[in-house]
Each structure stands twice: as C-alpha cells, then as structure tokens.
C-alpha cells in the first residue's frame with residue numbers, strides 16, 4: 001500500500017524511535033544510542049540517504065546475522081601514534097566513540113595520529129566523525145571501503161565500494177569546514193531512495209547488468225555503479241580500498257561483499273581516520289595561519305559559491321527549530337520493522 005505525505009517528528013522523538021527500533025532488534029543499549037545518534041544527525045542535517053532510512057538497512061543487517069548486536073569493542077595501541085579499535089563485528093559507531101579520546105590525545109602529543117576501526121559493520125556517513133574531531137581543533141581525514149558495487153573507469157564490472165572520503169578543518173569560533181562524499185558518482189543510498197520513490201536516475205550514475213548505461217535505479221543496483229570524475233574518482237576509490245583495507249589489515253570491498261554471502265547486509269570491514277594537530281607544524285604561529293585559511297573560505301563564498309557542509313548546517317538549524325518531516329511511507333516501513 002502506498003502512503004502519501006509526511007510525518008512530523010521532533011528530534012527527541014526521532015531519537016526515541018531509532019533507539020526503540022534498534023533495541024527491539026537486539027542491539028545493546030550503548031550500540032543503539034550511538035547508532036541512533038548518527039542516524040538522527042543525518043536526518044537532521046538533510047542527509048536522507050544516511051538518515052532514518054538507515055533503520056531499515058540496519059534492521060536487515062541484524063536480522064540476517066551480519067552484525068553482532070552486543071559486540072564489546074576492544075581498544076589497543078599498536079604503536080605510539082596509532083589507535084586500533086576492534087569492533088568485534090558490531091556497528092562502527094560505538095568503536096569510534098570509544099577510540100576517539102585516545103586518538104585526540106595522541107594527535108595532540110605527536111602532532112599526527114591515526115585510528116583504525118577493524119571488523120566493524122558500516123552503514124553510515126563519515127561527516128559526523130570528522131566534524132566531531134575537527135571541533136576538537138584537529139584536521140581530519142577519514143576513509144572506508146564498502147561492498148564491491150562500483151566499476152573502475154573504463155570497465156563495467158564492480159570492484160570498488162562506494163568508498164567515501166571525508167575531511168574536516170577546524171575554524172576558530174565557527175563550525176568546521178567539512179566535506180564527505182562517495183567516490184562513486186553518488187552514494188548507493190541515494191540510488192536506493194530513487195528506487196523506493198520510483199524515480200529514474202541520471203544515465204551517468206551506472207550500468208545495468210549488461211554493461212549499458214541505465215536510468216533505472218534497480219537495474220544499476222543490480223549492475224554496476226560508476227565512479228565520479230572518470231579516472232580521478234576511480235583512482236581515489238582504489239586508494240580508499242588500500243588505506244582502509246590492506247593497510248589496516250582489513251577487507252577490501254570485494255572481500256566484504258563475499259563475506260556477506262548474499263545476505264544483503266551493510267559492509268563489513270575497516271575504517272581509517274587520520275588526525276593532525278595544526279599546532280604540531282605551526283606552534284605559536286597557529287592563529288595567523290588559520291586566519292589565512294579563512295581568507296580562502298571568504299574568496300570562495302565571496303563569489304557566490306558555497307562551502308561543502310553549508311547546506312547541512314542550514315538544514316540542521318531548520319531541524320532544530322522546526323523538527324523533522326520524514327516520508328509517511330518510510331515511517332510506516334520503520335514501524336513495520338519494529339513490529340516484525
């Protein structure tokens with residue numbers, strides 16, 4: 001049955017709904033709280049492909065036994081400036097939260113530090129993580145592979161995941177500069193939302209199973225997605241595979257998809273987060289150099305171009321003032337998942 005219209009939720013109601021669904025599905029309360037926070041942040045900031053829709057995706061991962069719902073993450077220090085968190089097969093959010101304080105401490109002590117999340121199930125956007133670290137005054141890079149859904153430029157057979165890259169830069173007295181995008185033409189979640197809504201997609205997002213460009217969302221989901229920016233996005237996708245796969249002793253997107261064994265769960269594998277303390281290079285000159293960065297941001301905005309992240313912050317302010325509106329069909333599907 002199709003359901004028209006929207007359902008209004010306050011942010012607190014959305015958080016309660018998300019935690020209720022996740023706990024009903026067996027997630028331990030600390031995992032449910034961390035995962036709900038990420039999903040509600042996505043919905044709040046207008047990132048609907050990684051907002052409350054992800055409850056349906058997470059429920060599938062739990063139902064199919066892809067994720068360990070009560071995993072207890074283990075934090076270790078493989079080297080002075082390195083943090084490793086073994087997620088033990090659980091969702092990535094709690095391992096990130098548990099490793100973050102040590103990553104910040106090491107970045108401040110050594111000027112640069114890196115954290116590997118291993119053996120985690122990843123359904124989420126990366127910007128909440130880089131934003132949280134940049135708010136602590138650090139420059140941040142984050143990478144994660146996914147499932148092999150994306151063909152390399154020049155081919156039509158999936159090798160790469162949708163492999164996002166996120167970056168955060170601290171801005172004194174204001175929200176950090178943050179970008180976060182898939183190295184595919186678009187996130188897979190966006191194509192899934194088009195499929196749910198019965199909407200066609202641009203022809204350059206992917207190929208059908210016969211390798212032909214297709215405007216049919218389902219055909220591309222069953223075929224191969226394309227990288228963004230031709231050979232450049234393809235090379236960046238390969239880099240993400242390498243630095244957040246073999247470099248940290250974790251799976252590539254092809255290995256993750258194989259490990260899924262057709263269950264349709266979220267990707268299982270690793271994430272690499274690199275944090276740099278600007279004070280390491282700049283010392284007492286920090287403020288002067290950070291203000292030169294502000295001049296660059298002003299030159300971008302001064303000509304009417306926008307900064308990445310600015311749309312999100314506008315959406316955030318609106319959601320905080322007015323609450324959320326989600327499609328009634330999505331709300332119905334979430335309630336059905338809860339009652340299953």
Ligand code: NDP
Pocket residue numbers: 047049050122123124125126127144145146162163164165166178179180181182183184185186187188190267306307308309310311312313
């Ligand atoms: P987009 O192509 O929409 O790109 C998003 C980024 O580009 C945002 O930082 C956005 O800022 C910025 N941006 C968009 N338009 C402009 C513009 N005109 N001028 C300046 N900046 C702009 O997103 P994707 O579909 O590639 O990815 C969406 C999400 O999917 C990401 O958060 C990513 O982490 C997630 N993802 C997660 C995966 C995983 O394995 N965990 C895999 C793939 C994707 P703003 O937000 O302000 O619009």
Ligand code: PYC
Pocket residue numbers: 049122123124146162182186187188189190266267
């Ligand atoms: O939208 O491509 C995506 C995605 C993969 C894993 C989480 N999101």
